[in-house]
Amino acid sequence: MRPSEWFAKTLFGRTLLFIALVVASGAVALAVIARYYAGVAAERAYDQLLSGAAIQVAENLYVQGGVLALNPPVAAFATLSSYDIVYYKVVDSRGIVVAGYSDLTSRAALSEAQQGPVFQNGQYQHQRVRIATVARYMPEEAVPGWAVITVAQTTHARAQLTNEMSFKVWTLIVLMSLLAIGASGLAIKRGLRPLAQIEAIIAARDTADLRPVAVDTPSEINAIIGAINTLMQRLAQRMTSMQRFIADAAHQMRTPLARLDAQIELLGADIDSNSNANSNAAHARERLDALRRTCTDVGRLTGQLLNHAMVIHRSEIVALQPLELNALVKEVLGRAIPLADERDVAVAFRSDAAQTLIFGDAISLGEALSNVLHNALLHGGADDIDVSVSSTKTSVELTIRDNGRGIPQSQWDTVLLPFVSLQQDGSERSISRGTGSGSGSGLGLAIVSEVMKAHGGGIRFSFPAAGGFALTLNFRPYVSSSA
Structure with missing residues (x-):
């Protein structure tokens, strides 16, 4: 150098x-x-x-x-x-x-x-x-x-x-300057010694060792040690979360794949049997329908796993930008309504302002809203959806109300966890421990929860007096610097 x-x-x-x-x-x-x-x-x-x-x-x-x-x-x-x-x-x-x-x-x-x-x-x-x-x-x-x-x-x-007088004084000034610079160099080198000690401790560690750094340092370096230890703690938490998520995801993928394999085996057995042809055809159609449903579950689960990882990743690297909420909601509604298949679904949207600006990430928010509507249409059985946006100086609320079955109040906190879903009768179950075909993967509302955490907002469930079930997302409004 x-x-x-x-x-x-x-x-x-x-x-x-x-x-x-x-x-x-x-x-x-x-x-x-x-x-x-x-x-x-x-x-x-x-x-x-x-x-x-x-x-x-x-x-x-x-x-x-x-x-x-x-x-x-x-x-x-x-x-x-x-x-x-x-x-x-x-x-x-x-x-x-x-x-x-x-x-x-x-x-x-x-x-x-x-x-x-x-x-x-x-x-x-x-x-x-x-x-x-x-x-x-x-x-x-x-x-x-x-x-x-x-x-x-x-x-x-x-x-x-x-x-002569100047030369003598200048000689003294030069000597004192050199002494000051030399003493400063020694003092700096001595002052930086704790940093070299910290570097040696971290370099000697195993990549899996995320314990806090414990070293006796001057008070001025305690802030650096604190920041390093905080980072270590966050990395440990993130690694633990990712390891748990990967383990759960692997288990969840094995369950529908095992079902898919069983359905294929049964379909092959029905075709190869010597029973009545008409009966074989009926059984084959039933097995084929079951196979299609299983494939759909696998595709949906895979997509939600990827989306879950995506929103976690974006929450850490993507800065929130001013975003027009009304246009985003209309766009998501246009994509989500076809999920109702042949049902006649009534959708209403209203907002108290022509434009509602918030701080947000359009991709993550779009995925969260899609999951809310997916739950209402496919798992809640709703055919009447009302979406409203209301804003104040301090907050913006997006409320999705439907006439579906809703979520029991006792399960409002639980359903926000990954791989937790509800049976048709409303009882809680964890797909990671289940073996049957469930009503969902349990990732939809978990994705919504992650997105709202990244946006500094919250989720609120309620049973409105007008009937049905409502989910409200709370955001902070965008206020321009010129306002």
């Missing part, structure tokens, strides 16, 4: 890179500040020397015969010239240069120079110089007035001192 990929793809690399960038940014800011203050410190130090030299020149002025003269302060000039080149100029009260370099100029005002040394930057003889200007009152001159003293020094020593 290249260094750039390592920094981008590893938590250690990302964290260390972020810390390094922060430290580097701080180091650059500190270096700039250090450079500024080093320059200020060097400027103040050399300005003190330059100010002392200008004052000494002023103190060494004297008047002889009414004319201003200077006794140069050699010691002061020697101190300054040991670092840089020094220039000076003395102007008497008449504005005549009496000593020094006549072309050395200063922009300092006389009123400011009278208060003390005035500093400024300038150029002299093609070099950068620092200029100090001070004024002294000379009453002994022929024309009493202020003498102006100007002393200039090149800035090489100042720049050298600034660089």
